[in-house]
Amino acid sequence: MxxxxxxxxxxxxxxxxxxxxxxxxxxxxxxxxxxxxxxxxxxxxxxxxFSFRRGELSVDNGQHVYLRCCTAYRWFLDRVDGARLAPLQDRLDVPVLDVADPRRPRLGHLRRTALPVPLHLAGSLAGYPHLSLAERAAVGRAALALGRLDPADPALDTLDFATWLGRHGQSRRAIEALWDLVGVATLNATADHASLGLAAMVFKTGLLSAPGAADIGWARVxxxxxxxxxxxxxxxxxxxxxxxxxxxxxxxxxxxxxxxxxxxxxxxxxxxxxxxxxxxxxxxxxxxxxxxxxxxxxxxGTAPILNIHVVYDRKVLRRPFFAALGSPIQWVFDRTDASGLAQGQYLALSQSAAHDEIDASVTALRERYLPELERLLPAAHGAEVRDFFVTRERTATFAPTPxxxxxxxxxxxxxxxxxxxxxxxxxxxxxxxxxxxxxxxxxxxxxxxxxxxxxxxxxxxxx
CATH class of the missing domain: 3.50.50.60 (FAD/NAD(P)-binding domain)
Incomplete structure (x- = not known):
C-alpha cells in the first residue's frame, strides 16, 4: 500500500x-x-x-482537588506525565475550624486511619468536636445506611439528599458541619438541592469504598x-x-x-x-x-463557583488548607508556592454553590470576606492586603438537582x-x-x- x-x-x-x-x-x-x-x-x-497571569502571580481560576478514588483523573495525570506535580496526601486529614462562637473557636479534623472500612473513620468521627455525641452516633448510622444504597438506582435520582438525611436522623447542625461540608465542595450544591443518587455516589465512593479513597490531591503548580x-x-x-x-x-x-x-x-x-x-x-x-x-x-442546569484571591504581605496561615464552619468562607488554600509569589502569602477561597454572590461587586466581597479571614486567622490582623481579586465561573458545573x-x-x-x-x-x-x-x-x-x-x-x- x-x-x-x-x-x-x-x-x-x-x-x-x-x-x-x-x-x-x-x-x-x-x-x-x-x-x-x-x-x-x-x-x-x-x-x-486553567491558569492565567496577574502581574507576578500564576493564578488558577479556581481551586481544584481530586481524591485517591479518582482513578480516571489519576490516569490522566500519568498520561501527561504530571502525577508528581499533583501529589496526594499520605492519609486524609481535613482541618475544620468552627468560629460560630467567637469566644471559643474550635479546630477539629476529619482524618482516617489504616483500619478497614468503615472503621477507618470511626476514631475521627468519635472525636469530631463540631457535633454532639448523639449527632456523631446518628451520623455513623446514616453512613452505614448510605453504604447500602445503589447510586445507579434511578429512584434515588428523584429524591433530594436533605430529605433522605432528615429521614435518617440528621440534625441541621450535622448537615452543615459534615454532610454539606463535603457535599457542597464535591457536588456544588447543598443537600436540599442535590440528587440523592449523586450524593450517595460521592459519599459511598469517597468515604466507604476503601480506607484511602478520600485522600486529597491538588496541583502544587x-x-x-x-x-x-x-x-x-x-x-x-x-x-x-x-x-x-x-x-x-x-x-x-x-x-x-x-x-x-x-x-x-x-x-x-x-x-x-x-x-x-x-x-x-x-x-x-x-x-x-x-x-x-x-x-x-x-x-x-448550571451552578456557579466563586473564587476569592487574597495576597498578604506576610504569612497568616501555616496549614496548606482548611475548611470553615460558622463563617461564609468554605475552604481556604495556600497557593503561595504554586503561584510563584516571592514574598508574603497568597490565599485562595473556594466558594461553591455561590448563587447569591456570583455577581456581587469586588468591593462588597472585600468588605465581607476580609473581616472573616481575620476572624478565622488571628495572624491576619494588621497584615497588609497587597492584592484582592475575584474569579467567577457562572456555569462552573452542571446543577446536580434531583x-x-x-x-x-x-x-x-x-x-x-x-x-x-x-x-x-x-x-x-x-x-x-x-x-x-x-x-x-x-x-x-x-x-x-x-x-x-x-x-x-x-x-x-x-x-
Whole structure:
C-alpha cells in the first residue's frame, strides 16, 4: 500500500473541545491509531480548570482537588506525565475550624486511619468536636445506611439528599458541619438541592469504598502547567493536530456517510466526531435526529463557583488548607508556592454553590470576606492586603438537582460516528475533573468499538 493509501485507510477523528473531556478523548483515540484533530475555541487547553497571569502571580481560576478514588483523573495525570506535580496526601486529614462562637473557636479534623472500612473513620468521627455525641452516633448510622444504597438506582435520582438525611436522623447542625461540608465542595450544591443518587455516589465512593479513597490531591503548580502545557506536549507526541482559537460552527453528515466539521476557516472531514463542549453548545451543534430528545440538554442546569484571591504581605496561615464552619468562607488554600509569589502569602477561597454572590461587586466581597479571614486567622490582623481579586465561573458545573440523571445523555448518539463527552454526560459522577476524564474515556471507547479498533480500558475497575 502506498503512503497515500495508508493515510486514507487511517480513520480520522475530530474532537470538538479542549477541556479535560476533549483532550482525554483525543489522547485515547490517537493512542489507538486514529488520526486526530482537536479544535478548541480558547487560546489554551484545560477548559474550566486553567491558569492565567496577574502581574507576578500564576493564578488558577479556581481551586481544584481530586481524591485517591479518582482513578480516571489519576490516569490522566500519568498520561501527561504530571502525577508528581499533583501529589496526594499520605492519609486524609481535613482541618475544620468552627468560629460560630467567637469566644471559643474550635479546630477539629476529619482524618482516617489504616483500619478497614468503615472503621477507618470511626476514631475521627468519635472525636469530631463540631457535633454532639448523639449527632456523631446518628451520623455513623446514616453512613452505614448510605453504604447500602445503589447510586445507579434511578429512584434515588428523584429524591433530594436533605430529605433522605432528615429521614435518617440528621440534625441541621450535622448537615452543615459534615454532610454539606463535603457535599457542597464535591457536588456544588447543598443537600436540599442535590440528587440523592449523586450524593450517595460521592459519599459511598469517597468515604466507604476503601480506607484511602478520600485522600486529597491538588496541583502544587499552576493548573495550566498540567492541563495546558503538559497536555499539549502529550497531544503533540501522540500526533494529535491541535487547533486553538478555532470555534466549531457546524457538524453535518456527508453524502458518503462520513462527517464534516466546520471550525473557523477549516472544513474537516471525519469518520468519527466527539463533541466535548458544554451542553448548550452541544445542543447547538447536534444534527437533527441524533438524540431522541435533544432539548433535554437545555434542561440540565448550571451552578456557579466563586473564587476569592487574597495576597498578604506576610504569612497568616501555616496549614496548606482548611475548611470553615460558622463563617461564609468554605475552604481556604495556600497557593503561595504554586503561584510563584516571592514574598508574603497568597490565599485562595473556594466558594461553591455561590448563587447569591456570583455577581456581587469586588468591593462588597472585600468588605465581607476580609473581616472573616481575620476572624478565622488571628495572624491576619494588621497584615497588609497587597492584592484582592475575584474569579467567577457562572456555569462552573452542571446543577446536580434531583432528576438530572434522566437528562444526562450517554456517550453514543443515534448517529453512527457521533459521540458526546463532558462531565455533564452520563458518567455517574458529579461535575468534577474525574467525571470529565471519564466521559472522554467513554466516548473514545465507544468510537473505537464502533470502528472495530482494538483497545483496552485504562481504568482498573473496568478490567
Amino acid at each position: 502506498t503512503a497515500h493509501g495508508a493515510a486514507a485507510a487511517q480513520p480520522h477523528a475530530v474532537v470538538v473541545g479542549g477541556g479535560l473531556a476533549g483532550v482525554t478523548a483525543a489522547l485515547r483515540l490517537a493512542d489507538s491509531g486514529l488520526r486526530v484533530t482537536l479544535v478548541e475555541n480558547r487560546p489554551r487547553l484545560g477548559g474550566l480548570a 499552576p493548573l495550566g502547567d498540567l492541563h495546558d502545557t503538559l497536555t499539549r506536549k502529550a497531544l503533540d507526541c501522540a500526533g494529535v493536530r491541535t487547533e486553538l482559537r478555532t470555534r466549531a460552527s457546524a457538524v453535518i453528515r456527508t453524502e458518503e456517510g462520513r462527517w464534516n466539521v466546520t471550525a473557523g476557516t477549516l472544513s474537516l472531514d471525519a469518520d468519527t466526531v466527539v463533541l466535548a463542549v458544554p451542553q448548550r453548545e452541544t445542543h447547538a451543534l447536534l444534527p437533527e435526529g441524533t438524540l431522541d430528545q435533544p432539548d433535554r440538554l437545555l434542561d440540565i 432528576g438530572v440523571g434522566r437528562l444526562r445523555p450517554a456517550a453514543r448518539t443515534r448517529a453512527s460516528g457521533l459521540y458526546l463527552a463532558g462531565s455533564w454526560t452520563a458518567t455517574g459522577w458529579p461535575a468534577t475533573m474525574e467525571g470529565a476524564v471519564r466521559s472522554g474515556i467513554s466516548a473514545a471507547a465507544a468510537a473505537l468499538t464502533d470502528l472495530g479498533r482494538p483497545h483496552e480500558h485504562p481504568l482498573k475497575e473496568a478490567a
